[in-house]
Amino acid sequence: MPILEFSGVTMSYGTGARGRTAALRDVSFVTSEGAFVVLTGPSGAGKSTLLKLVLASARPDAGTIRVADRDIHRLRKSSIPYLRRNVGAVFQDFKLLPDATALENVALALQVLGLRPAEVDARARKALRDVELDPATKRSSRCLSGGEQQRVAIARALAGDPAILLADEPTGNLDPRLSREILELLQAVRRRGMTVVIATHDPLVLDHVEVSQILSLSMGRLVNDTAAVAATSEACMASAPLSAPIPSGEPIGAVA
């Protein structure tokens, strides 16, 4: 079942005399529920813009974007926060409140839901334990290591139990060992049935996770979609098998 669907999406930045710069050009793809999607491409290819569109932080110039079968850019402004509660996001710079503890940072994502304080506390603690962090730590997030901060960010993104987890260069600020740990964590998240979309130009990602779909962007265009290729291959296999037809009357064993 499709969870994320882009159809002819075009998006550009800038106004005025300098003109507009295209960030995405006619991008179309479909991602199934529970997939692990890697969005690759060089810097400036449009990866972050694509994630921003999914979070409704930007609007496309043309095309439609559907999340869980809802056209998100037809949503009223007042509905956008509710979409974001269903799409967790993790960033390269973590985006944590520096003076708040890990628990307080994770609790924030639950407080917006208006849950009881006791429930917020219990769920935030569980989310931290799920990413193998100690919920009792009193250190502010600015005192945590990069890997710990990224775990807190992942815990916060997962605390509200979203349908999709978006991660924009989640290993960009981490050394290879911490990067592997974070990727394994995201892999574990995917195994729980959540759809994970990672934007990265880190080749390590493809080596360490079981990817179900690779979307390659170049200068705003989708130049490769492994899911589309696979789907095309399957369709071709079904309609036109590559093996030659076996002549009638001859035993199968005699063909070779």
Add this chain to the structure above:
Amino acid sequence: MRMFHSIRYVTQRGVRGMAQAPLVQLLAVATIAVCMLLLATVLLVWQNARSIADGWGVDVPVTAYLVDDVKPDAVAALAERIAALPQVERVDVITPEQALERLVEGLGEDPTLTAGLEAAVLPTSLEVIMPPAEAATAQGLAAALAGEPEVDEVVAAGAWVARSQALLETLRSIALGAAALVGFACLTIVWSTIRLAVYARRAEIQILRLVGGTPSFVHGPFVVEGFVQGALGAAMAVGLLYLGFDAVEPLLADAFALAFAAGGLRFLAPVECVAVVGFGAALGVLGSRAAVARYVET
């Protein structure tokens, strides 16, 4: 119930935000205090100017000074006849002794001004008190009284009433203009100050939006901060104004004793003080909302 929890979280974050940046809070409160002090001063001056202008004209619309050798019976009879008129509220008989007493009181504590003055040189007078609505008929009444044999001279305050009303209107326009200018300046300064505080915490706003905070959840803590800053700043302004008034009032009362003869200077009434504090709180809330709106909407 969810609403209740959200309000609780918003308030907690607002208080926590204030505690995290006490210097910024102090700057905002001081700015609001200065602005509200200006506004409250305009209000105080306006109130007292209105009170004085009212006192000058409307208290005693008509005064009849009687001839020197008038008999007390004739004074009483005339006072009774005037008091019976429908447009008259009451008539006060002012004896020469009472007139001298008022004069001494009005001229202040300098004894040289009234040295050697005796009550006998002052005439008996009738002060005709009329309700403000009847003040316009003062000139007609004065003309009628001038024809009485016991009356030497009549002074009608009709012209004074008109002048005081004109003065009052001018003062009202000046006060409104000044209040509008000061109010606009206050709003701009308060908005700029709060915007600085909000700018310093723009990352927090961004995070709250990313995790699905509704606009009211995101700007709520800033509104709480703005409310507290505005109310505190305005309360400080009222306190400072009171201290200033307390220090200046005796000096003004001495220097302008005649002007204030009809009624002394007075500070803002408690309800007006509460209104100033409420206005400051509203200013803080509006400033915060305006400052945070650009980060919440995008």
